[in-house]
Amino acid sequence: MYRSYNNRSRNRSSKGMMIILALTLGVVIYSVKSFFFDEMAIASGNNMNKEQIELIVKEYLQNNPELIADSLKAAHEKTMKESEEKAKVAISSRKKEIESTKTSPFEGKNDADVVIVEFFDYRCGYCKTANKTVNQLVAEDKNLKVIFKQYPILGEDSYLAAKSALAIFEMDAKKYVTFHNKLMEIKQINKESINNLVKELGFDFAMFEQTMTKKSIEEELTRIRDLAKDVNINGTPAFIINGELIPGALDLDNFKAKIAEIRKNKSK
Known part of the structure; x- marks a missing residue:
């Protein structure tokens, strides 16, 4: 019985990490989308291939590492806030219990x-x-x-x-x-x-x-x-x-x- 509960805990943790990673990716993409659009337009005009475009994106992220750190922080804070709000509602509704x-x-x-x-x-x-x-x-x-x-x-x-x-x-x-x-x-x-x-x-x-x-x-x-x-x-x-x-x-x-x-x- 203990083991089955532990497995459920690990599954919830894995799902939580997946959510955070997804949120982080979304924030990063949002943060640099204007840059992507500009570079894609240039790339299209210059007939650049996929590898060249990926290199541009990679260099941009390497030159702006704070974007990833800020995105991770924002995603974590968002997840924590949502969890706290959910906990408050649950505690209030189950206070007597x-x-x-x-x-x-x-x-x-x-x-x-x-x-x-x-x-x-x-x-x-x-x-x-x-x-x-x-x-x-x-x-x-x-x-x-x-x-x-x-x-x-x-x-x-x-x-x-x-x-x-x-x-x-x-x-x-x-x-x-x-x-x-x-x-x-x-x-x-x-x-x-x-x-x-x-x-x-x-x-x-x-x-x-x-x-x-x-x-x-x-x-x-x-x-x-x-x-x-x-x-x-x-x-x-x-x-x-x-x-x-x-x-x-x-x-x-x-x-x-x-x-x-x-x-x-x-x-x-």
Whole structure:
């Protein structure tokens, strides 16, 4: 199941690159079309052949390399802007689902004025760093709510870790955060290290193994993958804070600044 999703991710990336290349080519052609028309007219009058015309175009691009760089930049910016707009619409339309805690664990105040939704992978180094920042935020700010979305994108061990965390959540929701934080501290996550942690924390191991096979866990991970795709999340960590997508980790000061900005806007 993980592999099939990974293949779809690669296919989307390939399509994205093809779109960017096509846009770039279009911008380059548009930028130099007046030059082409002038040279073609001259070439026609001079009875120049295809090779001679191609040489003129090649020399022009070599003498004006900034055209290609500018075109790549413009195409990238256009694609990014379109993706951001699409993500905003998707986040707005699926806000209730994104912030639902019916099947997703959370910590903090249930009716907090600021909601942070985190998409993460237990094997992601940046996620491990971000987790320390999030823990500090929740400890200092008693009016925050952090919702955890398991988004395993770094291999089979990531998928296994996500399933194990959701299994613990189903077994005892109150102990999820403890398990989550301990799992984030493990450098080499695999079946053995996960099982050792389950036993170390005193969970019923037989029940844990049985819970891991539940269909509800597979369904939750599928929902999160589809949700991440819909709101244009392609890596971890990624945060949605009160409806705004923030890809990548923020440091503590930037998190606090963003939260303060949200509260200020709410008070207007």
